[in-house]
């Protein structure tokens with residue numbers, strides 16, 4: 001049967017990227033998406049903004065929602081200090097399989113734990129299953145209609161501390177209007193919008209950074 005787009009992306013990484021080099025894995029995926037097939041990775045423009053926020057926060061605990069093929073997972077993991085606890089959640093088991101191989105090709109398999117399941121089920125298990133008390137940095141890039149229920153879940157589960165940073169992809173396209181309204185109208189968050197474009201296109205998109213004030 002016909003291969004899937006994530007499987008073709010993995011083949012492109014295995015063919016064109018140097019094993020153990022996160023930068024070459026990132027470049028190979030961006031090249032594939034620009035010249036072969038568009039895919040919903042955060043991409044190079046928004047990826048550079050992600051890099052700058054991760055570097056600024058220098059987190060000890062990180063959660064990513066929406067691994068997909070592991071592109072942003074590799075971008076984040078390559079910047080983390082040794083000993084950082086990094087967990088990424090993916091709903092689709094086929095994507096988990098591809099992501100683990102792309103992360104391994106980058107040599108970053110020891111830096112991150114890829115967990116299969118839905119965020120709604122897994123977020124309440126973070127403390128007991130992974131020994132997390134709070135997250136310093138959270139990257140939201142999964143279903144756009146899950147951003148709002150999941151940020152409320154973080155609050156209810158006590159997974160945020162004063163200064164925790166949340167960065168949300170696609171707040172314009174496909175859009176997360178209810179999430180934006182919530183964080184921008186809540187006195188508990190300080191927000192900043194980073195204008196950019198939908199990965200590999202000229203379509204308007206952007207990232208919203210929200211700092212929890214406690």
Ligand SMILES: O=C(CSCCNC(=O)c1cc(-c2ccc(F)cc2)cc(O)c1O)c1ccc(O)c(O)c1
Pocket residue numbers: 040041042066068091092095141142143144169170173174198199
């Ligand atoms: O897609 C999902 C939900 S998780 C991925 C969320 N991410 C997105 O949806 C997402 C989408 C776009 C985007 C797509 C089409 C456009 F025309 C414009 C933008 C861009 C992004 O950067 C994104 O992050 C899923 C569900 C069940 C499964 O079985 C599975 O394999 C996958």
Ligand SMILES: [Mg+2]
Pocket residue numbers: 040041042141169170
């Ligand atoms: Mg996205």
